[in-house]
Amino acid sequence: MKNFARRLGPLFHKKQIRLSSEASHEQFSFSEAERSRLLIEWNDTSAAYPEDLCIHQLFAEQAARTPDAQAVVAGTRSLTYRQLNEQANRLAHYLQTLHIGPDQLVGICLERSLDMIVAVLAVLKAGGAYVPLDPVYPPERLSFMLQDSRASVLLTHQHLHLLSEQKTLRICLDRSEDQQRIAQCSPTNPSSAVRPHHLAYVIYTSGSTGIPKGVAIEHRSLVNHGCAFREYAHLQAADRILQFASLSFDTAAEEIFPTLISGATLVLRPEFSDTLTFWNFVADTQLTVLNLPTAYWSLLTAQLAERSAPLPPRLRTVVVGGERATLKSFRLWQQWTGGRITWINGYGPTEATITATLYTAPGAEDGTIDETVPIGRPIANAQMYVLDEALRPTPIGVPGELYIAGKCLARGYLYREELTRERFLPCPFSKEPGARMYKTGDLVRYRSDGHLEYIGRIDQQVKIRGFRIELGEIEAALGQHPDVQACVVAALDDAQENKQLVAYVVAKIASQPTIGTVREFLKERLPDYMLPSALVCLAEFPLTPNGKVDYKALPRPESVRTAKPHATIPPGTPVEKRLVEIAAPLLGLEQESISTDDNFFLLGGNSLMGIQFVAQIADAFGIEFPLRTLFEKPTVQLLAQAIEQIILTRIAEMDENEARSLLEEATGMV
Numbered sequence: 001m002k003n004f005a006r007r008l009g010p011l012f013h014k015k016q017i018r019l020s021s022e023a024s025h026e027q028f029s030f031s032e033a034e035r036s037r038l039l040i041e042w043n044d045t046s047a048a049y050p051e052d053l054c055i056h057q058l059f060a061e062q063a064a065r066t067p068d069a070q071a072v073v074a075g076t077r078s079l080t081y082r083q084l085n086e087q088a089n090r091l092a093h094y095l096q097t098l099h100i101g102p103d104q105l106v107g108i109c110l111e112r113s114l115d116m117i118v119a120v121l122a123v124l125k126a127g128g129a130y131v132p133l134d135p136v137y138p139p140e141r142l143s144f145m146l147q148d149s150r151a152s153v154l155l156t157h158q159h160l161h162l163l164s165e166q167k168t169l170r171i172c173l174d175r176s177e178d179q180q181r182i183a184q185c186s187p188t189n190p191s192s193a194v195r196p197h198h199l200a201y202v203i204y205t206s207g208s209t210g211i212p213k214g215v216a217i218e219h220r221s222l223v224n225h226g227c228a229f230r231e232y233a234h235l236q237a238a239d240r241i242l243q244f245a246s247l248s249f250d251t252a253a254e255e256i257f258p259t260l261i262s263g264a265t266l267v268l269r270p271e272f273s274d275t276l277t278f279w280n281f282v283a284d285t286q287l288t289v290l291n292l293p294t295a296y297w298s299l300l301t302a303q304l305a306e307r308s309a310p311l312p313p314r315l316r317t318v319v320v321g322g323e324r325a326t327l328k329s330f331r332l333w334q335q336w337t338g339g340r341i342t343w344i345n346g347y348g349p350t351e352a353t354i355t356a357t358l359y360t361a362p363g364a365e366d367g368t369i370d371e372t373v374p375i376g377r378p379i380a381n382a383q384m385y386v387l388d389e390a391l392r393p394t395p396i397g398v399p400g401e402l403y404i405a406g407k408c409l410a411r412g413y414l415y416r417e418e419l420t421r422e423r424f425l426p427c428p429f430s431k432e433p434g435a436r437m438y439k440t441g442d443l444v445r446y447r448s449d450g451h452l453e454y455i456g457r458i459d460q461q462v463k464i465r466g467f468r469i470e471l472g473e474i475e476a477a478l479g480q481h482p483d484v485q486a487c488v489v490a491a492l493d494d495a496q497e498n499k500q501l502v503a504y505v506v507a508k509i510a511s512q513p514t515i516g517t518v519r520e521f522l523k524e525r526l527p528d529y530m531l532p533s534a535l536v537c538l539a540e541f542p543l544t545p546n547g548k549v550d551y552k553a554l555p556r557p558e559s560v561r562t563a564k565p566h567a568t569i570p571p572g573t574p575v576e577k578r579l580v581e582i583a584a585p586l587l588g589l590e591q592e593s594i595s596t597d598d599n600f601f602l603l604g605g606n607s608l609m610g611i612q613f614v615a616q617i618a619d620a621f622g623i624e625f626p627l628r629t630l631f632e633k634p635t636v637q638l639l640a641q642a643i644e645q646i647i648l649t650r651i652a653e654m655d656e657n658e659a660r661s662l663l664e665e666a667t668g669m670v
Helices: 002-012 032-039 055-065 081-097 114-126 139-149 176-183 219-232 251-260 275-284 294-307 327-337 417-423 471-478 515-523 574-587 607-621 627-632 636-652 656-666
Strands: 070-074 077-080 105-109 129-132 153-156 169-172 199-205 213-218 240-243 265-268 289-293 317-321 342-347 357-360 382-387 400-406 424-426 436-446 452-457 461-464 467-470 484-493 499-507 534-537
Touching (some): 032 382, 055 081, 055 114, 055 219, 055 251, 070 081, 070 114, 077 081, 077 114, 081 114, 114 153, 114 265, 129 139, 139 199, 199 219, 213 219, 219 251, 240 251, 251 265, 251 289, 289 294, 294 327, 294 607, 327 342, 382 436, 417 424, 471 499, 471 515, 499 515, 607 636, 627 636
Parallel strands (some): 070 265, 105 129, 153 169, 240 265, 240 289, 289 317, 317 342
Antiparallel strands (some): 342 357, 382 400, 424 436, 436 452, 484 499
C-alpha cells in the first residue's frame, strides 16, 4: 500500500488519507454515506434488455420490420435490410454444412466491404463466433491468431494470400465456385443451438508476454452493449453511421451492431487522403453519427480550427475513445462546432465489451469543461469500482485502480484459464452468485459529480493513436533480433505531444542495429502501429537502486542522435525539394538534415503526421494523393516519382490547353 501511494506521489496531495502504522490495517477514511455512493448509488445501472436473444436475432427482427430500408453502403453499392439478411442467411446455411455451431470459431480476413458485413452476420447466424484477421497485419501474426483460435473455417477473398498455407478451410466469397455453393442455400433465417452464453467473437489484443491473447465475448455481453449504446446515442432509423474502425478492433462492433439493430444505415468508409476529404465524405454521405479514435479526432479538430471549415449539415453526434482526450482539443472542438454537435467521450477495454463508461460533454449553453475531460459513468448493467491494492474502495478524488463488473464482462481469454483467473476476480461487492470483476490496470479517480477521471496506466500497457499496446510484446519480439542483447521499449511524447514508441537496446558486441533494420525485422512479426519510430543504442541500461531499469533516466532519442551511415542526399528535382519543405516542420527537423532516401517513419513520422503530410502534398501539387502511397513509398525520392507519375497521367488524359494550364500551375515541377 505504501509503495502504491508513493508511486502516485503528488496525486495524493491534500487528499484525506489515513494510513495506520501497520500495513495490514491501512485504510482510507471516509463516511458510510460516501461508501454507499461509491459502491451502490453510482453503480445503480440496472436496465432491461433482451437477455434471451442473441445479437443476430435482433438484427433479423429489425430486417423483418424494415426490409426495404438501406442497411449498409460501400461506395456506389448498397444492401437493404432484406438483401443483407438473405445474403447472410445463405452463407450461414452453408457454414452449418461445414459443422459451424455454438462456440465454433470462424476466421474473417477481409478488407472493409459489403462482404465483410455479410460474413460477420453469417457466422453469428450459423451459431458460431468470428475471429477478425486484419489483412494488413504481418503474415506471421495472422498465422498465429488463426492457429491459436483453432478456427476451422476462414472467410476471405482470392487476392488475400496471407494465410494460403494454413490448413484451415478457405472460403473465398469472390470465387465463382464458392459463390455458387452459397447461392444454392436457403435465404431464410437459419436455426441453431446458439444461446446468449455462447461466443459472438474473439478479438486478439497485445500480450505482455509477447503472445497476443484472444478476448472471448459472449452474445449476452454484446446484446447488452448494443442496446445500451443505442439508447445512449439515441440511434434512430434515420441515422447514417460511419463504419471507421478495422474489424480487428472492437470499436467496429460498436459501429456495426447498434446500427443494424436500430434500422439505421451503416456507411463503410473509403481510404481518405486527407482530413478535408474526410469531412467532404461526411457531408456528401449525410452521416449523422461518427465514432472516431481520439487521436484522429484531435487531428481533425486542429486542422479544421485552422481552416474554419463548415460543419457537415446532418452531423449530430461524435463519439471518441481509445485514449485520453485533451482539454486543448476539446476546447478547439467546442469553438469550431459552437456546441451544436453532441460530443461523447467513451472508455472501455476489450475485456469489458468495447465501452464501459460514457461521458456527454456539456453544450455551449451549459458551460464547458474546466480541468480534465472525464470518461463518465458506467453504461447500463455495468459497475465501476476504484480500489486500492487491498481491493478496498478509495474515497472521491483519490486515485485507485479501476475494476469493472457487470453484464459487460468477457468470458475471459481464449484457452488461457490461468490468465483469465488472474485478471477476472470474484467481485466482493455483488450479491449475485459467481459475480466477477475485471482488473483493468487503469488508474482513475471519482470526481464529486460521480464521473470518472482517467489518470494513466499502472503497468506497461499504453495506448497510442487509439491502439492498445503491451510494451512487453514489442520487447519480446525485439529480443529475438540477432544483434540485440537486451532491450526495453518506452512510449514518449514528441514535440507535438504525440506519443511515439522508442526502443532502447544493448547490442551484442559484434554489431549494432539501426532503426531501419529493427523496423524491418519487427515488421515481419508485429503490425505497423507497434513499430518503434526511434532507436537508442546504449552500452548499458540505467538502473534504480533495486536493480531495475530506471525508465526516467533513459535518454530521449534526440539527445543521442548519431551520424547517418551514409551521406545526406539533397533534393535533385523541384518535386523533391517541395516534399522536403513540407516534411521538415512536421518532423521537427532542418531541411538540410533530410536525405531523399530517408524513410519518413524512420525520421520519427507516424500515421497522424502521415495524414497531415499527404494532405499538404495534395494541396501543394493539386492532386489526389492516398495515404497508402506514403506507406508504400515512404522516401522523398519514391514519393516524388509517384507524384510525377500522377501528374504525367493527368496530362496524358487532357487536351493541349488543359495540359498547358496544369504545367503552368505545377511551375516546372515535372
